[in-house]
Amino acid sequence: MSALPQATDAWPAADLESVPACPVCAEARRVVWREGVVDAAFRAAPGRWTLWRCMGCDAAYLDPRPTAASIGRAYSRYYTHAGEPAKNFLVPGDRPDLWFKRAMHLSHYARAYAHHQRGVWPLIGRLIDASAWRRARAGQFIRHLPGPQSEADELLDVGCGDGGFLRVARALGYRARGIEFDPQSAQTAQRQGFDVFIGGVDTAPLPQVSLAQITLSHVIEHLHDPIAVLRRLHAALRPGGRIWLQTPNIDSRGAERFGVAWRGLEAPRHLVMFNAASLSSALTRAGFAAAQLLPPQLDAAFYIEQSTAMAEGRDPYQNDRARRRAARREGKALDRAALTDPAHAESITLIAFKR
Ligand SMILES: [Zn+2]
Known part of the structure; x- marks a missing residue:
């Protein structure tokens, strides 16, 4: 492992851009939400970051932030890219x-x-x-996917990784395609016969008015201009088509408890972050009909285990059985609470339809 970035290291000033207004709703009034956030999860990106909370739509956003041209460096030690697609019981x-x-x-x-x-x-x-x-x-x-209406129904998974969910969608009767900016993961998906565009969703060629389903799992928070992307995806859907999104929830119990050490922050890779209300208003702004909050991913154990390690200055990917067991117990209690109160779950899952 190369030397970890030090707190004194900074993201080069020439590769930073300022974000004077909310990237979701353009409101300029804001308050500091989290200060001095470092990349404690992957230790790939130098810098100390500030997240602002928009007083218009309640989204949180990084200012300043890495430019689109330089952000790739923050992914140098991101998730490992297994050569084999994960098996799925479905x-x-x-x-x-x-x-x-x-x-x-x-x-x-x-x-x-x-x-x-x-x-x-x-x-x-x-x-x-x-x-x-x-x-x-x-x-x-199944990302709450309804059964396809015909064999022609097509699903697009934005940020499809190695095709794990494309395989599930195909098994459920969808024609499935993806977009993925990590070439290694994308090629694993392509080897399984999927049409996968390698690159960003902002530049990907998209079909027009034809898709039945679009899914984005932990993608929207990585985008410089989420509204522009949501508008493009809206245009790609057919009337009645559905978008499904999941993203870390800035109103979660973990976000409140762990502060700057909350695993969901992941600066500087997460550029714009949401709660249920702000993601819902972003979808409306992009042209979707009223969004709906779904029962949560029961993932609190992951957030607790990783956030605890980060708060204590440990590597969150260093396995520790006793700590993992403790996080599981605690996570189960948080997840039970989230079942009846999904607006405070660690991540939020929403769907919205095109009229
Ligand atoms: Zn806003």
Whole structure:
């Protein structure tokens, strides 16, 4: 491992840009929300960063921030790029050992999401139906995707990585394509037969008025101009088409408790951050009909474990079993609270439709 960036190191001034007004709503009035944020998660980017809270739409944004031309350097030590796509129990043939879990989920999806897979057992989905916890998990596995209306229905996953969700969407009957700026991950997806554009969503060629579904999992917070991208995606959807987004929640309990050490901040890679209200208003601004907040990803254990390590100056990716067990216990309690109060979950999941 190369030397970690020091607090005294700075992002070169020539590669910074100022953001005098909110990138979402253009409001200039704001208050400091978090100061002195460092890249404690990946230690890839030097600098101490300030997040401002917009007094117009309540979004949070970095000012100053790395320019679009220089931001790539902040990703030098980002997630590892495995050469093999992750196996998924919903993909036929992937995990034959999990046949019962698959049958149970397909049965639930048939009833709750209008999926029409062959050979589904009607009753065992009730095991999921009966529990809010299991329903939330099952919904997140398929990004709350309804069954396709025809074989022509197409899904675009923006930031598709190695194609993990494209494989699920294909197994559920969608034609699936992706956009991914990391070439290694994108090539793994391409090898599985997916059409994946390598590059940013701002420059990707998009179909017009034809897509049935678009998903963005932990992508919107990385964009310099989220509204411009949402408008482009809106134009790519057909009327009645749906966008699904998940992003860290600046109104989460972890964000409040851990302050600058909250794992969700991830400066300077997260440029604009949201709560349910501000993401909803961003979607409206981009042309979507009223957005809807969905049951949360039950991911509090991850945020607690990593944020605790960062607050103590440890590497959050250094495994520690005892600490992980403690984080799991605590995370479970937070996740239970989030089930009834998704606006304060660690991440928020929203959908919105094109009229
Ligand atoms: Zn704003």
